[in-house]
Amino acid sequence: MLYEMSFKNKNVLITGGLGFIGSNLAIKLVELGAKVTLIDSMIPEYGGNLENIAVIKEKITLNFSDVRDDYSFKFLIKNQDYLFNLAGQTSHLDSMTNPFQDLEINAKSQLSILEACRKHNPNVKIVFASTRQLYGKPQYLPVDESHPIIPVDVNGINKMAGESYHLLYNAVYGINTTVLRLTNTYGPRLRVKDARQTFLGIWIRKCMENQPFLIYGDGKQLRDYNFVDDVVDAFLLAATSQKSQGQIYNLGDSNPISLNTTAAILVEENKGGTYSHIPFPQDRKNIDIGDFYGDFKKIHDHLGWYPKVNFRKGISETLAYYRSNIQAYI
Amino acid sequence: MLYEMSFKNKNVLITGGLGFIGSNLAIKLVELGAKVTLIDSMIPEYGGNLENIAVIKEKITLNFSDVRDDYSFKFLIKNQDYLFNLAGQTSHLDSMTNPFQDLEINAKSQLSILEACRKHNPNVKIVFASTRQLYGKPQYLPVDESHPIIPVDVNGINKMAGESYHLLYNAVYGINTTVLRLTNTYGPRLRVKDARQTFLGIWIRKCMENQPFLIYGDGKQLRDYNFVDDVVDAFLLAATSQKSQGQIYNLGDSNPISLNTTAAILVEENKGGTYSHIPFPQDRKNIDIGDFYGDFKKIHDHLGWYPKVNFRKGISETLAYYRSNIQAYI
Numbered sequence: 001m002l003y004e005m006s007f008k009n010k011n012v013l014i015t016g017g018l019g020f021i022g023s024n025l026a027i028k029l030v031e032l033g034a035k036v037t038l039i040d041s042m043i044p045e046y047g048g049n050l051e052n053i054a055v056i057k058e059k060i061t062l063n064f065s066d067v068r069d070d071y072s073f074k075f076l077i078k079n080q081d082y083l084f085n086l087a088g089q090t091s092h093l094d095s096m097t098n099p100f101q102d103l104e105i106n107a108k109s110q111l112s113i114l115e116a117c118r119k120h121n122p123n124v125k126i127v128f129a130s131t132r133q134l135y136g137k138p139q140y141l142p143v144d145e146s147h148p149i150i151p152v153d154v155n156g157i158n159k160m161a162g163e164s165y166h167l168l169y170n171a172v173y174g175i176n177t178t179v180l181r182l183t184n185t186y187g188p189r190l191r192v193k194d195a196r197q198t199f200l201g202i203w204i205r206k207c208m209e210n211q212p213f214l215i216y217g218d219g220k221q222l223r224d225y226n227f228v229d230d231v232v233d234a235f236l237l238a239a240t241s242q243k244s245q246g247q248i249y250n251l252g253d254s255n256p257i258s259l260n261t262t263a264a265i266l267v268e269e270n271k272g273g274t275y276s277h278i279p280f281p282q283d284r285k286n287i288d289i290g291d292f293y294g295d296f297k298k299i300h301d302h303l304g305w306y307p308k309v310n311f312r313k314g315i316s317e318t319l320a321y322y323r324s325n326i327q328a329y330i
Numbered sequence: 331m332l333y334e335m336s337f338k339n340k341n342v343l344i345t346g347g348l349g350f351i352g353s354n355l356a357i358k359l360v361e362l363g364a365k366v367t368l369i370d371s372m373i374p375e376y377g378g379n380l381e382n383i384a385v386i387k388e389k390i391t392l393n394f395s396d397v398r399d400d401y402s403f404k405f406l407i408k409n410q411d412y413l414f415n416l417a418g419q420t421s422h423l424d425s426m427t428n429p430f431q432d433l434e435i436n437a438k439s440q441l442s443i444l445e446a447c448r449k450h451n452p453n454v455k456i457v458f459a460s461t462r463q464l465y466g467k468p469q470y471l472p473v474d475e476s477h478p479i480i481p482v483d484v485n486g487i488n489k490m491a492g493e494s495y496h497l498l499y500n501a502v503y504g505i506n507t508t509v510l511r512l513t514n515t516y517g518p519r520l521r522v523k524d525a526r527q528t529f530l531g532i533w534i535r536k537c538m539e540n541q542p543f544l545i546y547g548d549g550k551q552l553r554d555y556n557f558v559d560d561v562v563d564a565f566l567l568a569a570t571s572q573k574s575q576g577q578i579y580n581l582g583d584s585n586p587i588s589l590n591t592t593a594a595i596l597v598e599e600n601k602g603g604t605y606s607h608i609p610f611p612q613d614r615k616n617i618d619i620g621d622f623y624g625d626f627k628k629i630h631d632h633l634g635w636y637p638k639v640n641f642r643k644g645i646s647e648t649l650a651y652y653r654s655n656i657q658a659y660i
Contacts, residue, residue, distance in 0.1 A: 096502070099441050099445065100438070100441065100442070103437065103438055103441060107433065107437065107491065108430070108433055108438075111429050111430065111433060111484070112430070115429065146478070148476070148478075149479060150497075151494060151498065152498070152501065152502075153498070153502075154441070154495070154498065157491050157494040157495060157498060158491065160490070160491065160494070161437065161487050161488065161490065161491040164481060164487040164490070165484070165487060167480075168481065168482070168483070168484065168487060171482065171616075172426070172482075172483075172616045172617065286501075286502045287502065
């Protein structure tokens with residue numbers, strides 16, 4: 001790792017810090033000696049969960065607030081060396097039923113975070129969690145960063161705006177920002193109550209509870225998955241590289257697998273479980289994107305990143321985590 | 331014209347209806363026999379001006395309200411056959427100094443307008459006024475609709491979101507929307523108080539007042555201009571075509587001219603006036619895009635549109651309008 005020593009005694013702020021990826025990042029940063037502050041709104045439909053940070057709770061500063069609350073953010077951003085900006089509404093369906101909340105969190109709050117950085121801490125390094133959802137239905141595979149941006153849901157549009165503000169504040173004001181476009185991330189601390197973070201969440205839970213889970217369509221759709229430790233690695237590389245300023249990087253995996261294979265591996269690693277195929281419900285069908293896998297050559301070339309944990313191993317670790325902790329997640 | 335008979339006795343709503351393009355469109359629609367309602371917020375920095383609709387004021391319904399006011403909009407959208415959605419914040423500089431107002435008007439209000447249409451009038455035909463500003467600094471010329479979208483200011487990002495919502499509501503809910511990406515539009519009723527709509531506004535005014543106007547940089551930057559009657563024509567064609575649903579169309583002109591030539595023509599047609607070159611101010615430099623002209627082949631192929639009024643003739647008509655009406659515009 002290139003960043004092992006970079007975070008020692010550094011002040012680090014993570015928005016969405018009690019969420020799935022934020023908490024895994026926080027655990028790693030504490031291990032690296034950083035002084036970590038976590039912001040989380042604890043909106044019940046999102047990923048924030050106290051259990052996520054149980055192992056570091058004495059070693060961090062917790063701040064319960066919403067990124068829409070710009071006064072508290074202005075106060076918290078001062079003197080931070082790094083901002084990992086992960087607060088977001090991730091549910092595609094929720095963005096269609098409540099588009100204004102999605103807009104406020106994924107677009108307006110991002111602008112307000114950047115304005116606060118510009119005014120109160122212009123030297124902070126920011127890494128923003130964006131999503132491959134921006135690309136919409138792929139026109140070619142694997143999808144690289146030059147692929148047209150044609151979002152298929154309100155979430156994709158608002159995340160596109162949130163991402164663009166980050167690049168603009170770099171171009172115009174010189175704020176050092178980097179954008180990571182994440183694909184399906186999974187691992188310990190994933191929300192498994194429902195499918196709001198990814199469908200894998202609810203699959204894992206149902207599988208462990210020995211209830212059948214559902215595959216929409218024929219199950220041949222391809223997806224790429226990243227284990228959360230690999231995603232944390234990408235955030236830390238992006239934060240510490242000189243080359244990453246103003247860049248957009250896809251994450252991804254070069255071994256995409258079908259939903260059917262995904263389900264089969266999950267059941268095998270769980271040593272039990274059943275699933276069945278059903279036709280797409282209309283609301284899902286409207287925003288489905290078919291096959292997807294991302295081209296991560298750029299981040300590999302610039303930062304040396306590549307996914308190290310294959311899906312079978314990652315799922316096995318994930319299941320192990322939930323076997324000990326499931327009560328805090330249901 | 332293909333649309334001559336299409337608007338007779340039709341209910342038409344125009345947001346930003348007292349503005350530059352909105353009022354010219356309203357005048358044409360009244361001539362075609364439409365029942366026209368205009369919504370305008372009369373925000374002083376925008377284009378709304380009662381003088382703009384002096385010639386039709388007895389023949390239209392005027393409604394002073396802001397598109398951020400969603401209750402009144404819900405009421406007004408009912409029973410409309412067409413919505414020309416032109417309300418917008420157009421100033422690039424203002425979007426940088428007041429990014430939240432720009433976001434509310436150019437992004438959030440657009441979502442709220444579309445939600446109102448979906449719930450209360452899903453059969454309305456919508457034509458949305460977008461901007462070539464979305465493209466940012468051209469990667470090639472002329473710029474066609476496939477050019478990457480890399481906005482260089484907050485206005486471009488928020489307009490991008492506003493535009494994307496329109497396309498999404500067509501794709502997901504079947505609302506019949508069309509997007510026009512406008513370039514520099516000029517003509518009678520342009521805001522000439524300042525450069526908030528286009529730099530041409532302030533040039534025209536200074537020139538008529540015999541004060542020197544300023545060219546930033548060396549004046550060799552190319553621009554394309556559309557006379558407002560041609561732009562009105564594009565809106566009416568888009569509204570009545572079957573082919574336009576869910577489409578994005580550039581407007582533009584195939585004879586781009588430099589800022590120096592623009593200034594020379596303006597002075598010639600005004601029979602007087604002076605200008606000088608100054609270096610770019612930093613705030614302008616940050617968001618300048620260099621040469622720009624658009625490729626309008628797609629709207630020509632689909633709808634038969636092309637610009638009919640050349641710049642010299644258009645400027646001459648514009649100057650004639652302001653010679654009679656300048657008091658209402660300064």
